[in-house]
Amino acid sequence: DAGITQSPRYKITETGRQVTLMCHQTWSHSYMFWYRQDLGHGLRLIYYSAAADITDKGEVPDGYVVSRSKTENFPLTLESATRSQTSVYFCASSESSINEQFFGPGTRLTVL
């Protein structure tokens, strides 16, 4: 089906482990984004990408790594998970930087 998907939907991990959250979109949108949603903070931008191999840091990039070798995929890696990274993570895509973003269903990550 067309759209934007995230996997896994739920993940429990331990402090210090590496975790990768996947994001896939079928529209061939140029722009992709990773956000985290925490109570009281709304959505905060972690990383964004304008095209394959073009990425940049957002508001809260520390502890995260991204890559974009293919237009349709934008994985987010937590290199060494910490409890403060417990959050709901949303991936989004848009056709251009002035078009609306389409959001995935989110991944709820718990770091013990």
Place this chain on the structure above:
Amino acid sequence: AQSVAQPEDQVNVAEGNPLTVKCTYSVSGNPYLFWYVQYPNRGLQFLLKYITGDNLVKGSYGFEAEFNKSQTSFHLKKPSALVSDSALYFCAVRDSDSWGKFQFGAGTQVVVTP
């Protein structure tokens, strides 16, 4: 630097009454402004945007917003609220000088009572 503020954590309104959700912003260049809505356990859905042109923007589900440059505001409005409008609403801004760095407000919970 850019910032966006939603001054109300929650807005309560009776069904059939007008609904307003406030948003103010700060950018160094020109603002690109968006409103999104989030229903429980779902991703965000786009409502409307202002890029340029008419200050009054009409969007999905009967919502509209007015861009006010002098007051640096972009308030979301609906003339007659429905119970189904109860959700979390987010305002987002991007500076025209920044190619992808969007900033979202903290969100406003709207509760519409029958």
